[in-house]
Amino acid sequence: MPRLVDHNERRRSIIETTWRIIAEQGIENASMRDIARECGYAAPGVLAHYFPNKDSLLLASYELICDRTNERVAAGTAGRRGLAALQGLCLEIIPANPLTVVEARVAVSFWQRAQTVPSLRAVGRQALIHWRDLMLDFLAQAEHDGECAPIADPDTVADELLNIMMGLHVTSMLDPDAVTGSRQRYLMERALGRLVPSKAKQTA
Known part of the structure; x- marks a missing residue:
């Protein structure tokens, strides 16, 4: 009796292999042949059952990275609100641990390709x-x-925090020894701390 194949699991495995190759070699050097070989397939044609071409595989890979980030954000903010929830969101997005570092390397590669x-x-x-x-x-x-305190321009506050997080993706890739996970968390918490009134900080 032939073994049943979990196509969703195989598809996810292909995507995760793609992440690893992109993180190690860059997006332009991630060929379908290399991805197939790393997945244990003799020829890249097997990948076509799941992804007709490299562009569709890259799109699915980027989508899954964003989905996983959103899952972590949902878990990190569950049962929380206000500044606690905001902190949970920010700390889940920045690449401050081994898993998110790999995802960030892949995401940064996609950002360049996304221009075109x-x-x-x-x-x-x-x-x-x-x-x-x-x-x-x-x-x-x-x-x-x-x-x-009352926030006169919440859109600007959100944009500032968002750009700090995206900037940390870039600087942590360029200088990981200086922009460590602990340094990123400190910078993020410092930015969030500016939202708290001075009196509240003193009595906390």
Whole structure:
């Protein structure tokens, strides 16, 4: 009796192998032949059952990275609101641990390619919009709960935090010895700390 194949699991395995190759060799050097070989297939034609070409595989890989980040954000903010939820979101997005470092290496590679590939750009843009909407909700909760002073321009606050997080992706890739996970967390918490009134900081 032939062994049943879990196609979803095989598809995910191919994507994860693609991440590893991109993280090690760069997106342009991640050939379908290399990916097939790393997956244990003799020829790249096997991949076509799941991804008709390299572009479709790269798109699925980028989508899964964003989905996994969103899953971690949802878990890290569950049962929390306001500044606690905002902190949970920010700390899940920055590449401050081994897993997110690998994902960040892959994501940064996609950002360059996304300049000329609209489908990749759309995935990245949708992720940013989702995170920004969550941040605005958490900021509104923090203001309502009296955790922070009235925020005159929450859009700018959200944009500043979002750009700090995206900037940390780049600087941590360029200088990982200086921009460590602990350094990233400190910088993020410092930025969030500016939202708390001085009196509240003194009595905390």
